Amino acid sequence: MANLEPKLLERINNWLSPTFDEATQKTIKKLLDSNPKELEESFYRDLEFGTGGMRGIMGPGTNRINKYTLGKNTQGLSNYLHKIFPNEAIKVAIAYDCRHNSKSLAKLVAEVFSANGIKVFLFEDLRPTPELSFAVKHLDCHCGIVLTASHNPPEYNGYKVYWQDGGQLVPPQDAEIIEEINTVDYTNIKFNANTELIQYVGKDVDDVFINASVNNGSFNTSQQAKDNLNIVFTALHGTSITMLPDTLKRAGYKNVHIVEEQAKPDGDFPTVKSPNPEEPEALKMALELADKVNGDIVIGTDPDSDRVG
Structure with a gap:
């Protein structure tokens, strides 16, 4: 066992519990033996959700982009949406870019939203962020998500959040969402998708987006x-x-x-x-x-x- 600080080791051991899947636990155990420095980087803090969303290196750990950190953010955002839009049929749109794992992470995010009773419009293939922004308004969504890390290196991915107006988060929503995310424990994440609430979109939105772009530009x-x-x-x-x-x-x-x-x-x-x-x-x-x-x-x-x- 690597010589790690007790608090850090406690965070790591938490991810070796049944809450986390076998593949995640296996990778962490391997890093404990082979690369404790990398493990320390992966767990020494929580990856921050800031204005616009979050981005980071992909891998297991609280300071990495993975199914659990994105799941926690999506669960917190789901809770927030239900809180501020009570008694409404909440809808979100999700797009993703060309980065490694973007497609699978977008599907995971869609599943968490759907497990929380939220209607999801998921693009069937990669699409540019401006089209997601357009889709939020075109599909009358409450928010939108893009899986991307912009122009960061290949090992990065991320999670951008767009609001009802098609623009990125601004105060006070950003701080309120962060507060909600911080109340979520990994055991609270709902991964059991309701596939009936996930609708794939593509050319139907593309055509409207292109026409609007041409007409307005x-x-x-x-x-x-x-x-x-x-x-x-x-x-x-x-x-x-x-x-x-x-x-x-x-x-x-x-x-x-x-x-x-x-x-x-x-x-x-x-x-x-x-x-x-x-x-x-x-x-x-x-x-x-x-x-x-x-x-x-x-x-x-x-x-x-x-x-x-």
Whole structure:
């Protein structure tokens, strides 16, 4: 047994109880023998839920993104929704990005909401964050969740929360939700899904979202101007590839050159050091393509497509 502080060891031993699944316990026991420093990092604190949500490295432990930390947050959020919307049929929308485990974690979050009697609209495949924001209002939801860690490294994932207006949490909701989450014990998490309350959505929302984007963002641009604009686009291995090319096409932009090496969603982001379009290095391949095709503008987005460079 590793030489760990008693309080830390108590936190770790709690996760070796029947509340936590066999795979989680097995990983923790292995770390106890092989990497106590990593285990200390995983348990020395609780991963914080802040304004907008939470993000962190994936793995077992209270300071990691996993089914239990996300389950606890979702249980607390479920309790809060029931508290402030009494006697209402509560609805949430859930989307996820290209990161490792995003799809399975999104399904888990949907299951916890449904176990709490909450209707869930779960996107059938990865979608950009702006579409989730749109879906919250379009589907008349009380809140929305995106499983993403934005432009963080591949080992990260996270949980962004959006409110009824489609925007991220703001005071006082953030502090009130944190307070509610802090009252939840891991034994209180409801994992027993009510599948009748989970509805998959996809193209039905896509079409409305694209049309709304085109109608609200056209600015009366002439077709001649659109025809003369030479666009280079890179998704940086993220979710915008699912929406942006079709949106540009529907808006009348014909000259769109996609960086094919970065078009396929990939949670390892293999062609960049960081999938942050605000960093010049991330747009290197797009700029090279722009030189080849005499591009007028380069557009790049981060993995969940809420950041543009």
